[in-house]
Amino acid sequence: xxxxxxxxxxxxxxxxxALSLATMVVFTFRLWGEFVGNAILSTFNGGVLSTGRAAPGxxxxxxxxxxxxxxxxxxxxxxxxxxxxxxxxIWAGPKPExxxxxxxxxxxxxxxxxxHFKPKDGNFGWFFDQVLGRCxxxxxxxxxxxxxxxxxxxxxxxxxxxxxxxTEADAKSFVENLHTISNEGAEVAKAKGRFTVPxxxxxxxxxxxxxxxxxxxxxxxxxxxxxxxxxxxxQALLPxxxxxxxxxxxxxxxxxRPAYNQLQEFLNSWAEFNTRMARSRREQALPVPIxxxxxxxxxxxxxxxxxxxxxxxxxxxxLDVTTHVLTWAITLIADHEGAKKELREEIExxxxxxxxxxxxVNTHLHRCYYESLRLRPIAVFSIGExxxxxxxxxxxxxxxxxxxxVDTYAINVRxxxxxxxxxxxxxSRFKNVKSTDLRYNLFVFGFGYRKCLGQYLAGHMxxxxxxxxFSQYEAVIIxxxxxxxxxxxxxTTWVPVADVTVELTKLQ
Numbered sequence: 001x002x003x004x005x006x007x008x009x010x011x012x013x014x015x016x017x018a019l020s021l022a023t024m025v026v027f028t029f030r031l032w033g034e035f036v037g038n039a040i041l042s043t044f045n046g047g048v049l050s051t052g053r054a055a056p057g058x059x060x061x062x063x064x065x066x067x068x069x070x071x072x073x074x075x076x077x078x079x080x081x082x083x084x085x086x087x088x089x090i091w092a093g094p095k096p097e098x099x100x101x102x103x104x105x106x107x108x109x110x111x112x113x114x115x116h117f118k119p120k121d122g123n124f125g126w127f128f129d130q131v132l133g134r135c136x137x138x139x140x141x142x143x144x145x146x147x148x149x150x151x152x153x154x155x156x157x158x159x160x161x162x163x164x165x166x167t168e169a170d171a172k173s174f175v176e177n178l179h180t181i182s183n184e185g186a187e188v189a190k191a192k193g194r195f196t197v198p199x200x201x202x203x204x205x206x207x208x209x210x211x212x213x214x215x216x217x218x219x220x221x222x223x224x225x226x227x228x229x230x231x232x233x234x235q236a237l238l239p240x241x242x243x244x245x246x247x248x249x250x251x252x253x254x255x256x257r258p259a260y261n262q263l264q265e266f267l268n269s270w271a272e273f274n275t276r277m278a279r280s281r282r283e284q285a286l287p288v289p290i291x292x293x294x295x296x297x298x299x300x301x302x303x304x305x306x307x308x309x310x311x312x313x314x315x316x317x318x319l320d321v322t323t324h325v326l327t328w329a330i331t332l333i334a335d336h337e338g339a340k341k342e343l344r345e346e347i348e349x350x351x352x353x354x355x356x357x358x359x360x361v362n363t364h365l366h367r368c369y370y371e372s373l374r375l376r377p378i379a380v381f382s383i384g385e386x387x388x389x390x391x392x393x394x395x396x397x398x399x400x401x402x403x404x405x406v407d408t409y410a411i412n413v414r415x416x417x418x419x420x421x422x423x424x425x426x427x428s429r430f431k432n433v434k435s436t437d438l439r440y441n442l443f444v445f446g447f448g449y450r451k452c453l454g455q456y457l458a459g460h461m462x463x464x465x466x467x468x469x470f471s472q473y474e475a476v477i478i479x480x481x482x483x484x485x486x487x488x489x490x491x492t493t494w495v496p497v498a499d500v501t502v503e504l505t506k507l508q
Contacts, residue, residue: 047089047096049390052397055098057081057089064244065091067123070405071494072242074380078409087393090405092123093248097384097403098393101410103417103440105393106447109404110440113448116140116385123384123403125248128241130263131234134305135313136453137383144450147306150296151453154214154289160456163214164355167457171464174206175472178504193506196478199327200490200497203465207322210461211454212315216277217288223277227315230273233266234316238494271308314454320493321378326462327498328376331487332425333368333466334475334502339427343368347471358463365463367427373444374418375425377408378495382443408443417441424485473504 048055058066058081069077070090081088086102100106110116117140121129132138136147153159160167180186181202182195189195205228212227213219219227240247240263246255253260278294293311296302333340346364350357357363384403391398398404413422418429418441445452452458469475480488480500488499 047098047399047402049397049399052392053395055087055089055096055396055398056084057099058084058091060091060094064093064248065095067092067097068242068244070381071379075409075496078380078407081407082410085394087396092384092403093125093244095123095403097123097405098396098398099381099405099407100393101407101414103411103415106406106411106440108393109387109391110448112387112389113450115388116449117388117401118144118383118385119403124241125244126250127237127243127247127252127259127263130267131237131241132309132312132317134303135309135317136306137310137313139306147302147310148453150293150302151289151310153292155453155457157456160460161359163457164359164460167210167460168355168358168464168467170206170210171461172468175465175468178202178469182504183501194503196501196503199331199480199500199502200323202502203326203330204319204323206465207326207458207461208315208319211318211322211457214457215289215311215314217281217286217290226273230266230269231316231319233262233269234312235319237263237266242494267308270312271304274308274311318454320495320497322458322461324376324378324493324495324497325373325458326465327500329369329372329462329466330469330475330502331477331498331500332372332375333470335477335481336425339364339368339425340470340475343466343470347467351471354467358460358467364427365466366459367430368466369459369463370430370442370444371425371427374412374442375423376496376498377412377443380407380409380496382406382408382446406443406447411441411443415441469504472507474507476503476505477501478503 046055066077067090081090081099082101086100087105088099090097090099100109118138120138121133122138136144136151139147178197179189179195182189182197184192184195208228208231209219209224212224216223240259246252247259274290274294278290281288281291282294293302293307297304297307333343342364347354347357357365360366382405384405386401386403387398388400390400391404412418415422417437421429440447445455477487477500480498482488490497490499
């Protein structure tokens with residue numbers, strides 16, 4: 001029948017032949033591109049010296065290597081790439097990245113961590129660089145020290161302890177009003193004392209606004225709504241970070257004008273919002289961080305991009321991160337009766353000193369928090385950094401200034417340090433572990449000289465939510481479970497957030 005159609009429509013036959021030839025040309029070009037690309041990159045830009053052995057690893061793939069796959073399918077790739085051994089090479093576009101999977105090699109790498117460099121664009125390319133390239137997390141050496149001098153004071157351990165009364169009160173208020181965002185509706189949920197919430201949607205906005213008010217001070221509803229609207233614009237840019245190809249270069253402005261315009265609209269609105277917030281807070285004589293950041297910028301000590309990119313890192317880039325941490329902590333406690341029962345008993349024993357309890361790191365609560373971070377790391381593959389010297393990893397001599405990543409799942413879970421039950425949720429494993437032993441055996445807030453700016457604030461916020469949630473409600477995972485200890489993952493974020501539904505029943 002198809003042949004008859006072609007016989008009666010020779011023009012259609014010509015189109016079909018043309019499409020087939022075009023497909024063959026594209027396929028051939030891709031195969032040739034991968035063959036030539038692998039040969040050229042491995043020879044001239046492989047990231048390793050010929051004095052050592054060759055770096056194993058997956059072949060470079062046209063046109064972006066493995067750079068998106070390591071984030072969007074990290075768990076699967078971590079398992080797949082185990083066959084290459086404890087040290088191997090992947091590609092971010094045309095750039096080599098060396099992956100480490102053992103504490104021993106991490107220790108070798110971090111002997112000079114105070115001299116390490118972060119990639120200006122995170123090895124994502126131009127589009128990412130316009131949004132986050134000058135954030136404090138990607139600055140190096142003196143630039144990093146100068147920016148940390150500016151932003152550190154509000155996020156130190158001492159500063160977050162002083163803020164614990166606000167943290168605890170905000171968490172309590174949020175949990176008490178959870179029924180208003182339930183699937184069943186506020187009135188039904190309150191009347192029945194039982195309701196369900198989708199974990200990601202329910203627990204995303206609180207950490208975001210909570211952190212924003214640390215930076216800007218108390219915000220009115222209009223300011224919160226405007227900031228959330230900007231956050232949605234920012235979230236819409238996320239897919240472009242992973243597209244690679246032209247999106248890794250400034251040629252994007254000619255290749256995809258709508259995406260370029262979308263980027264510029266966000267950047268302009270973000271800069272304008274912060275300018276206005278800094279002016280407003282200064283006029284009110286409020287001693288909040290945004291005023292200090294803006295004063296430092298106006299005095300020429302830091303750049304406007306360093307301010308806006310760092311605030312993006314704190315709020316927008318960490319929106320998925322804090323949601324990930326909070327939802328997994330809730331999910332894993334809810335699904336393990338023994339841990340949940342012990343937590344409830346401990347909370348009851350500390351009900352008269354909750355704020356001190358939340359800041360204490362020698363508790364079952366803290367161990368539950370750390371165990372969820374261990375089992376469900378924020379990203380399976382870390383953002384890379386480079387050393388200024390040659391590094392010898394098991395005979396592979398890595399060139400200076402080559403990006404080195406960490407397979408966090410290999411360190412946190414497959415690592416023999418964690419024993420035969422390493423894949424199980426067991427907070428008690430931290431009871432007798434010295435903090436010094438965790439240095440290269442646990443990836444939570446980074447290794448070496450640099451640590452995450454918000455580690456103390458995030459820890460107090462998450463633990464405050466856990467305290468009030470599990471003391472007020474029985475929590476059960478009713479949807480999103482895959483087998484005994486696995487769960488659905490949300491596909492719209494760059495980190496593996498739990499895509500589960502939690503049923504909450506008010507405790508008497």
